[in-house]
Amino acid sequence: MEINWQRDIDAALREAKQSGRPLLLDFTAAPM
Amino acid sequence: MPARAHVKEQADAFERFGAQWTPTVLLLDADGTERHRFEGYLPVPDFLAQLKLGLAHAAKARGDWTDAERRYREVSNEPSAAEPAAEALYWAGVSKYKASGDPAALASTAQAFQTRFTDSSWAKKASVWSG
Numbered sequence: 001m002e003i004n005w006q007r008d009i010d011a012a013l014r015e016a017k018q019s020g021r022p023l024l025l026d027f028t029a030a031p032m
Numbered sequence: 033m034p035a036r037a038h039v040k041e042q043a044d045a046f047e048r049f050g051a052q053w054t055p056t057v058l059l060l061d062a063d064g065t066e067r068h069r070f071e072g073y074l075p076v077p078d079f080l081a082q083l084k085l086g087l088a089h090a091a092k093a094r095g096d097w098t099d100a101e102r103r104y105r106e107v108s109n110e111p112s113a114a115e116p117a118a119e120a121l122y123w124a125g126v127s128k129y130k131a132s133g134d135p136a137a138l139a140s141t142a143q144a145f146q147t148r149f150t151d152s153s154w155a156k157k158a159s160v161w162s163g
Contacts, residue, residue, distance in 0.1 A: 005036040009045050012035035016062050019033070022090055024083065025058040026036045027051035 007032075059086030067093055081113035085120055092123065097131035118149035122158055135161075 006012040009025070016023040037045040039054055049058060049066075057079075059068040068086030088103035104127055107113070107120035125141025128134075138161035145155035 003034050005034050007036060009035055009037055009042070009048075012033060013060075013064050016033050016060065017064065020062045021033050022062060022067075022087065023058075023060040023064070024034045025049065025060060026034065027039070027046055027049070027054055027056040027058075028036055029039045029054040032036065032038050032041075 005032075057082070059083065059090065061090045061093065065093070075112075077110065077112040078116070081107050081110045081116040081120075084110075085116045088120065088123065092127060095130075097127045101127035101131065114149060114152075118152040118154040121145065121149065122154040125158065125161075 005026070006015070012023055012025070037051075039046060046052075049056075051058075053071050055073060056069065056071045058066055061067050067089040068082070070082045074082065084103060084107045088100050088107060091097075091100035091103055094100075101124050104120040104124035108117050108124055110117050110120075121141065121144060125138055125144075128137035128141075138158075142158045142161035145152075145158045149155050
């Protein structure tokens with residue numbers, strides 16, 4: 001299953017707040 | 033909702049959230065408060081168990097003790113992820129106690145640690161609830 005990663009952290013925070021859903025934040029060095 | 037920051041492209045995000053190593057994974061609740069963090073590579077079963085543990089911590093933080101206990105119990109029964117399972121067993125007992133006010137919930141948790149995760153720090157923490 002492909003994960004649709006949000007790359008804009010602030011947008012992700014806003015979206016989590018608006019939707020009431022938790023946010024998974026992955027800090028990585030892997031190729032993106 | 034998944035979001036990702038790359039060490040070479042978003043160093044400011046690393047600084048902002050105190051991420052000092054990769055991979056670092058944070059579980060934030062909807063208002064942006066960090067509820068769980070783990071660092072370093074994990075095999076898939078352990079990774080998923082850590083995510084579930086984070087969601088259980090978020091339920092605990094909301095004071096939703098019934099949901100928290102259910103989530104912790106699920107993680108505590110993960111056969112291939114002993115470290116988060118031991119922590120989850122501890123917090124499942126706490127959640128049951130917080131929901132019921134019955135200290136027997138803690139005593140039964142201490143008893144469970146006598147046969148499961150016996151060498152874990154969580155077993156030591158729960159030992160004070162015995163007898």
